[in-house]
Amino acid sequence: xxxxxxxxxxxxxxxxxxxxxxxxxxxxxxxxxxxxxxxxxxxxxxxxxxxxxxxxxxxxxxxxxxxxxxxxxxxxxxxxxxxxxxxxxxxxxxxxxxxxxxxxxxxxxxxxxxxxxxxxxxxxxxxxxxxxxxxxxxxxxxxxxxxxxxxxxxxxxxxxxxxxxxxxxxxxxxxxxxxxxxxxxxxxxxxxxxxxxxxxxxxxxxxxxxxxxxxxxxxxxxxxxxxxxxxxxxxxxxxxxxxxxxxxxxxxxxxxxxxxxxxxxxxxxxxxxxxxxxxxxxxxxxxxxxxxxxxxxxxxxxxxxxxxxxxxxxxxxxxxxxxxxxxxxxxxxxxxxxxxxx
Amino acid sequence: xxxxxxxxxxxxxxxxxxxxxxxxxxxxxxxxxxxxxxxxxxxxxxxxxxxxxxxxxxxxxxxxxxxxxxxxxxxxxxxxxxxxxxxxxxxxxxxxxxxxxxxxxxxxxxxxxxxxxxxxxxxxxxxxxxxxxxxxxxxxxxxxxxxxxxxxxxxxxxxxxxxxxxxxxxxxxxxxxxxxxxxxxxxxxxxxxxxxxxxxxxxxxxxxxxxxxxxxxxxxxxxxxxxxxxxxxxxxxxxxxxxxxxxxxxxxxxxxxxxxxxxxxxxxxxxxxxxxxxxxxxxxxxxxxxxxxxxxxxxxxxxxxxxxxxxxxxxxxxxxxxxxxxxxxxxxxxxxxxxxxxxxxxxxxxxxxxxxxxxxxxxxxxxxxxxxxxxxxxxxxxxxxxxxxxxxxxxxxxxxxxxxxxxxxxxxxxxxxxxxxxxxxxxxxxxxxxxxxxxxxxxxxxxxxxxxxxxxxxxxxxxxxxxxxxxxxxxxxxxxxxxxxxxxxxxxxxxxxxxxxxxxxxxxxxxxxxxxxxx
Numbered sequence: 001x002x003x004x005x006x007x008x009x010x011x012x013x014x015x016x017x018x019x020x021x022x023x024x025x026x027x028x029x030x031x032x033x034x035x036x037x038x039x040x041x042x043x044x045x046x047x048x049x050x051x052x053x054x055x056x057x058x059x060x061x062x063x064x065x066x067x068x069x070x071x072x073x074x075x076x077x078x079x080x081x082x083x084x085x086x087x088x089x090x091x092x093x094x095x096x097x098x099x100x101x102x103x104x105x106x107x108x109x110x111x112x113x114x115x116x117x118x119x120x121x122x123x124x125x126x127x128x129x130x131x132x133x134x135x136x137x138x139x140x141x142x143x144x145x146x147x148x149x150x151x152x153x154x155x156x157x158x159x160x161x162x163x164x165x166x167x168x169x170x171x172x173x174x175x176x177x178x179x180x181x182x183x184x185x186x187x188x189x190x191x192x193x194x195x196x197x198x199x200x201x202x203x204x205x206x207x208x209x210x211x212x213x214x215x216x217x218x219x220x221x222x223x224x225x226x227x228x229x230x231x232x233x234x235x236x237x238x239x240x241x242x243x244x245x246x247x248x249x250x251x252x253x254x255x256x257x258x259x260x261x262x263x264x265x266x267x268x269x270x271x272x273x274x275x276x277x278x279x280x281x282x283x284x285x286x287x288x289x290x291x292x293x294x295x296x297x298x299x300x301x302x303x304x305x306x307x308x309x310x311x312x313x314x315x316x317x318x319x320x321x322x323x324x325x326x327x328x329x330x331x332x333x334x335x336x337x338x339x340x341x342x
Numbered sequence: 343x344x345x346x347x348x349x350x351x352x353x354x355x356x357x358x359x360x361x362x363x364x365x366x367x368x369x370x371x372x373x374x375x376x377x378x379x380x381x382x383x384x385x386x387x388x389x390x391x392x393x394x395x396x397x398x399x400x401x402x403x404x405x406x407x408x409x410x411x412x413x414x415x416x417x418x419x420x421x422x423x424x425x426x427x428x429x430x431x432x433x434x435x436x437x438x439x440x441x442x443x444x445x446x447x448x449x450x451x452x453x454x455x456x457x458x459x460x461x462x463x464x465x466x467x468x469x470x471x472x473x474x475x476x477x478x479x480x481x482x483x484x485x486x487x488x489x490x491x492x493x494x495x496x497x498x499x500x501x502x503x504x505x506x507x508x509x510x511x512x513x514x515x516x517x518x519x520x521x522x523x524x525x526x527x528x529x530x531x532x533x534x535x536x537x538x539x540x541x542x543x544x545x546x547x548x549x550x551x552x553x554x555x556x557x558x559x560x561x562x563x564x565x566x567x568x569x570x571x572x573x574x575x576x577x578x579x580x581x582x583x584x585x586x587x588x589x590x591x592x593x594x595x596x597x598x599x600x601x602x603x604x605x606x607x608x609x610x611x612x613x614x615x616x617x618x619x620x621x622x623x624x625x626x627x628x629x630x631x632x633x634x635x636x637x638x639x640x641x642x643x644x645x646x647x648x649x650x651x652x653x654x655x656x657x658x659x660x661x662x663x664x665x666x667x668x669x670x671x672x673x674x675x676x677x678x679x680x681x682x683x684x685x686x687x688x689x690x691x692x693x694x695x696x697x698x699x700x701x702x703x704x705x706x707x708x709x710x711x712x713x714x715x716x717x718x719x720x721x722x723x724x725x726x727x728x729x730x731x732x733x734x735x736x737x738x739x740x741x742x743x744x745x746x747x748x749x750x751x752x753x754x755x756x757x758x759x760x761x762x763x764x765x766x767x768x769x770x771x772x773x774x775x776x777x778x779x780x781x782x783x784x785x786x787x788x789x790x791x792x793x794x795x796x797x798x799x800x801x802x803x804x805x806x807x808x809x810x811x812x813x814x815x816x817x818x819x820x821x822x823x824x825x826x827x828x829x830x831x832x833x834x835x836x837x838x839x840x841x842x843x844x845x846x847x848x849x850x851x852x853x854x855x856x857x858x859x860x861x
Contacts, residue, residue: 211724213717220710223699230658230688230696231710231764232679291701 025336026285026300033307041314047188049310055260057306058194059084060276062253064284064298065205066124066246067277072209073239074222074290075131075138077246080277082149083123084254084270087116089153091255092162092264095169109169117251123149124247128240142243146274153266163263172197173259194256198299201249206295218242222290279305279326283333305329353416355380355543356401356512361410363396370396371567373410378512381541383534385554385575388564388587394547397564398514402427402434415511431511435502435518443490443497448472450489451504475503479533495526502533506542513537514545517781519553523646523809524847531557550810551580565589584784609819610634612670613803614686614772616655619664624650628664628829630822632772637794637804639818641811641843647827648807649691652774655805656688657681669771682711687765689758691776691807697761698749705731705745708763715768734763738793755786762793772803779813791817815843823847 037044063080070077093099094112102108123145130141167174171193179190209215217238220228229235250270258264284301286293305326312322356378363371371393378384388394399405401412403421412419414432421427424434441450448465451472459467472485481499489497498518506513515534519527534544534557546558554561555575562572563586570586571578614632619625624647632638640648653659655666657675666673668684675681678688690696698707708731709716716723716730731745738759742752749757758778765773778794779787794817798804808814814821821838823831823846831846 211722213713213720213722216706216713216722219702220699220706220713223701224696226696227690227699228710230656230678230690232682233710233713234677234679287701291699 026283026297026304026333030300030304030307033304033311037307037311037314041311044314046186048186051189051192053303053306053310054195054198055192057302058192058198059253059256060273060280060302060306061198061299062194062201062249062256063246063270063273063277064280064302065201065295066242066249067274068281068284068286068293068295068298069205069209069218069242070138070246071278071281071286071288072218072222072290072293073242074225075239075242076142076278077124077127077243078139078142078274079123079127079145079149080246080250080253081270081273082146082153083120083247083250084257084273085150085153085266086123086156087120087251087254088258088264088269089156089162089266090119091116091169091258092164093156095166096162096164105166105168109166112169113172113255116255117248120251120254121244121248124250125240125244127247128243131243132236132239150266153269157264157266159266161263161265165262170259170262173256173261194260197252197256201252202295202299209293209295214238214241219291219293222287222293224291276302276305279330282330282337285333285337287337288334301333354378354413355382355415356419357411357413358397358401359411359413361397361400361412362408363400363405364408369567371400371407374564374567375569376545376562377572378543378545379560380511380543381538382560383538383544383546383558385558385561386545386547386564387554387561387583388570392564392587393567394564395516396567398434398516398545398547402432402514428505428507428510431509432514433505433507433510433512434514434516435505436516441489441497441501441504444488446488447476447483447485447492447500450500451475451485453504475507476500479503479536495522495529498522498526499529499533502530506537510542512543512545514547516547518546519548519550523642524811527553551583552812554583555580563587587784608799608801609636610801613668614655614805615667616651617665617667619651619654619661619666621650621654621659621662621664624827625654626827628824628827630829630832632803632805634803635798635801636819637798637806637817639814639821640805640807640824641814641821642824642847646824646847648824649776650827651824652688652776652805652807655681656686656774658688682768685768685771687711687768687770687773689761689765689773689775689778691780693754693757693761693781698757700748700750702749703746704735704740704742704749704752704760707749708734708745708760708767711764712767730767734767738763738766739789753783753786755782755790758782758786758790759793762790766797770802772805773797774805774807776807777809778806779808779810811843815839 043049063084067077067080091112094115095105095108097108102111127138127142127145130136130144131138173194175193176190177193177196180188183189209218217228217233220231220233221235221238225235250273253273254269257269280302281298282288282301283304284294284297284299286297308325308329309322312325313319354377356376358374358376360373360375361371362369362373374393374397376386376397386394386397396405400407401421403423403426414430419430421430421432427434442453448469452468469485476483476485476499479499479502481496481503483492483496489500492500502518518530522530534546537544546554548554558575560572560574561578561583563570563583565587570589610633612631612633616631617629619628626647628647628651630638640652642648650659654661654664655675657678657680666675668686671684673681673684675684681688694700699710705727709727712730713722716727728745734740735742735745740752740759740763741756749760752760762778775794779790782790791813794804794806806814806817808817815838818838819835821833821835821843822829823833823843825847831843833843
């Protein structure tokens with residue numbers, strides 16, 4: 001730390017201490033949860049358990065990254081679940097050659113993935129356009145696609161399930177990196193590809209938020225939109241990009257989910273995802289009113305929610321009760337935020 | 343109390359003795375005292391952090407005291423909440439109006455104490471009640487109309503009427519004039535005199551010294567959580583008052599009090615020329631110019647269109663017609679970014695609402711407008727930012743624990759300096775300062791005024807808007823007077839007498855403009 005900070009008056013130091021507690025409380029909670037499980041949950045320390053939890057959390061975190069950026073501007077994106085369904089619907093249509101014939105399967109899959117993600121991103125841009133052009137509140141503007149988006153996905157697939165078995169595509173949900181040649185059950189099986197994608201995305205977004213001009217602009221808008229505009233921040237442009245990124249993330253997560261399921265069901269893909277993602281963001285310590293955000297917090301938040309649920313299920317608590325615990329976590333996180341601002 | 347004026351002949355209405363309070367180990371009040379006589383208007387003054395607001399918060403039940411004794415109306419007094427205090431006869435009027443704009447005047451006044459008849463609201467009785475209450479303050483209006491149909495001043499009066507109700511014995515006014523123009527202030531003072539004649543006491547908190555002399559009987563001066571002095575207004579000079587507040591000797595104060603006056607600037611070419619600007623209902627055909635090294639002041643009542651005109655130049659609001667040029671180049675600012683790129687900075691009147699980003703650090707707030715220049719290929723250069731921030735913290739004397747301290751933890755004066763630095767850092771041609779010293783304590787105010795003068799001396803063109811006539815008159819090289827959205831007069835520094843400017847503000851009579859100075 002620098003010289004100036006050593007001279008900080010006691011009041012400022014107290015606030016610093018509080019901020020530090022706030023910052024690390026989510027991480028501490030995660031570590032406590034892990035320790036609890038190490039001692040009380042049978043067979044917790046195993047590759048399989050780590051695998052299950054990380055795999056289940058990946059889609060939430062991928063969506064959560066976009067959601068964190070949206071919330072950092074003081075907005076909210078309810079459409080992410082529906083955008084996942086759209087991306088999940090269009091991709092199989094393309095790689096199953098339903099629209100046009102692509103001979104080379106790798107090309108078809110590449111087109112499908114890029115198409116799915118970009119389409120979701122385009123819808124995200126539309127959200128941002130509604131919000132900035134007509135000054136509609138984000139919760140209302142994104143409600144449009146929350147409702148209509150799933151309908152669009154159903155229309156694209158005629159409401160029918162699209163099953164497929166295609167390793168060229170499904171690596172994104174089932175593939176593994178660093179997989180050893182012949183591992184017996186219980187051994188290290190490699191890192192699931194979606195976990196790698198998740199971690200790369202988290203790292204990139206965290207770096208972007210902290211170090212880039214765009215990240216600064218996002219936080220300035222969330223902190224005080226009027227002040228940001230009067231200081232020359234291109235508010236509308238930044239917001240459109242943020243909602244677009246949220247859409248892109250949702251599109252990617254949609255691909256992961258259908259790859260895991262080996263099928264795309266427009267009714268099911270991404271159902272309830274908006275709430276899971278918002279919960280992860282809130283538990284992670286991002287200020288819901290905007291202006292302060294942490295991407296790694298969202299990762300930790302998602303892990304906490306996942307692990308609480310896992311802990312309860314593994315110890316024989318019914319899933320309904322586990323949902324109550326999730327709700328309690330969110331309440332606790334929001335309470336902690338209100339304390340930090342007092 | 344280290345000094346005291348002659349005690350009032352009658353027993354005091356309110357007596358707070360040896361009040362102490364600490365927040366988290368830091369003392370806010372140390373054995374402070376305050377005594378108010380019946381029917382007295384008592385000024386409570388002090389710099390920011392002197393303990394005025396803590397004193398009032400204790401009295402009105404917002405916070406509890408650690409030590410001390412409060413006597414009110416002949417008995418020990420204890421308020422559990424502001425509502426409780428109001429019930430017991432102590433009402434508070436805050437800076438912001440806390441009313442429901444879409445409901446009628448009656449509803450706003452009677453909210454929470456409605457008259458009922460057979461279980462239904464007795465509208466007739468309530469309208470009558472509201473009318474009677476307003477009549478007391480010589481306000482006659484249709485109480486059935488929604489509040490938003492009336493202007494800010496009337497709304498403020500309704501708020502005051504509501505707060506005072508029928509049974510307040512003591513009314514606390516915390517900077518009641520900060521959002522009023524001079525005419526509205528006069529109306530408020532009539533209300534205060536009316537209250538006084540009815541035997542109601544008033545505690546009057548204000549940064550504006552002239553107002554204290556106009557309306558107050560006695561003054562209690564606080565500094566660093568202590569009561570420094572209580573005196574009759576008539577027996578204490580302005581200079582003594584300021585000296586007591588600052589804890590300095592009079593010679594020093596005399597120097598800082600005159601620092602802003604007597605500008606003899608080296609004025610250069612026209613930097614900003616605004617021709618026939620019009621927009622909305624508030625700006626009609628306004629023309630003015632600002633030259634290099636010149637401070638141009640906008641004088642006018644609230645609602646005269648000063649802020650609105652400035653916002654047009656900065657691209658913050660859409661313009662209907664008119665032309666702007668900067669250094670001879672035409673400028674069409676559609677968004678603030680256009681004006682910023684052209685070299686204009688704008689410090690808004692409401693720091694909290696439009697100026698600072700409270701959750702961000704001093705450094706981030708300071709460089710908010712400079713972010714694109716501090717970035718290369720979209721990546722932010724922290725080291726470059728730090729160098730700039732440290733330079734300006736030193737240059738403007740911004741008091742903070744360091745560049746990383748959150749701006750919301752700073753005092754108003756230091757926040758304002760950060761906002762000034764935000765624009766100075768981009769080396770502008772023109773800065774627009776809307777109420778640069780509003781809500782800032784006397785010490786920081788003088789510092790900022792001196793700073794503005796220095797900047798102009800270095801060649802910066804400054805457009806300054808202030809509701810304090812004194813600030814405009816002493817700080818400007820040229821004064822434009824706006825009235826009801828029109829530019830009614832222009833005075834050079836030497837001819838901008840208080841009476842001439844005020845006459846123009848009030849009447850806008852072109853006859854009254856001194857010959858040869860009108861453009």
